[in-house]
Amino acid sequence: MESRRDVFQAIADPTRRAIIMLLAVSAMTPNGLAEHFNSSRQAVSKHLQILTECEVVSPESRGREIFYHINTQKMTEIEKWLEQFKLLMSRKFDQLDNVLNKLQNRKQ
Amino acid sequence: MESRRDVFQAIADPTRRAIIMLLAVSAMTPNGLAEHFNSSRQAVSKHLQILTECEVVSPESRGREIFYHINTQKMTEIEKWLEQFKLLMSRKFDQLDNVLNKLQNRKQ
DNA sequence: CAATTGTGCAACCAAATAATTGCATTATAT
DNA sequence: ATATAATGCAATTATTTGGTTGCACAATTG
Numbered sequence: 001m002e003s004r005r006d007v008f009q010a011i012a013d014p015t016r017r018a019i020i021m022l023l024a025v026s027a028m029t030p031n032g033l034a035e036h037f038n039s040s041r042q043a044v045s046k047h048l049q050i051l052t053e054c055e056v057v058s059p060e061s062r063g064r065e066i067f068y069h070i071n072t073q074k075m076t077e078i079e080k081w082l083e084q085f086k087l088l089m090s091r092k093f094d095q096l097d098n099v100l101n102k103l104q105n106r107k108q
Numbered sequence: 109m110e111s112r113r114d115v116f117q118a119i120a121d122p123t124r125r126a127i128i129m130l131l132a133v134s135a136m137t138p139n140g141l142a143e144h145f146n147s148s149r150q151a152v153s154k155h156l157q158i159l160t161e162c163e164v165v166s167p168e169s170r171g172r173e174i175f176y177h178i179n180t181q182k183m184t185e186i187e188k189w190l191e192q193f194k195l196l197m198s199r200k201f202d203q204l205d206n207v208l209n210k211l212q213n214r215k216q
Numbered sequence: 217c218a219a220t221t222g223t224g225c226a227a228c229c230a231a232a233t234a235a236t237t238g239c240a241t242t243a244t245a246t
Numbered sequence: 247a248t249a250t251a252a253t254g255c256a257a258t259t260a261t262t263t264g265g266t267t268g269c270a271c272a273a274t275t276g
Binding site for chain 1: 116187
């Protein structure tokens with residue numbers, strides 16, 4: 001539970017993805033979240049720790065409860081990466097188009 | 109190297125993300141890919157195996173070489189999940205809006 | 217003040233991961 | 247036919263992961 005700590009690592013685990021979805025609807029406490037899963041409260045707490053470390057989530061203390069909120073901003077990193085990917089893909093098709101155009105020009 | 113085999117697991121590893129980006133530009137062989145990394149060819153081959161298993165990539169044999177292509181379709185699963193997430197987030201704001209509207213109506 | 221509640225943290229453990237090295241196999245080239 | 251190149255597969259290993267239990271500690275309740 002130490003090293004690689006980024007958004008992609010954060011969403012790799014299905015339980016963490018479920019936590020993210022729940023928190024997207026409303027901020028919740030570890031106990032509140034744990035009710036939705038089979039694993040123990042401490043297990044959920046560990047996931048929250050990981051999510052906090054990569055800033056996907058941030059804790060807000062209210063009395064003895066801690067509400068965890070989604071950090072939307074961090075989630076956009078995934079989107080950025082996907083955009084980059086799609087850009088590279090589209091360029092590939094552009095190059096293919098160029099090849100096809102040249103072939104067509106030769107035929108003319 | 110057995111169990112969880114989905115797109116999110118696929119993009120969790122930074123080397124695999126790099127491989128995906130390279131293949132987004134053009135199909136490549138394991139040897140060709142390995143030149144871009146410090147790790148051994150076999151290590152890259154294992155990543156390709158994982159990427160193949162979750163259908164992010166597919167192999168095309170040409171003589172003794174194997175060209176790996178990106179399977180764009182599978183990448184959209186990530187996008188779908190992100191869309192779902194953003195939908196939940198927007199609904200949260202809608203609910204907040206509703207609350208604010210009701211408060212405003214009371215003041216009227 | 218004592219009991220309870222909500223939480224984090226440490227120690228521990230089984231399983232999975234990423235990487236290595238050493239082969240076996242197939243296709244090409246000489 | 248033999249050498250070489252491109253690749254996959256198996257065994258091994260260190261590290262990381264995800265989970266558990268048991269505890270400590272602060273806030274709340276009675």
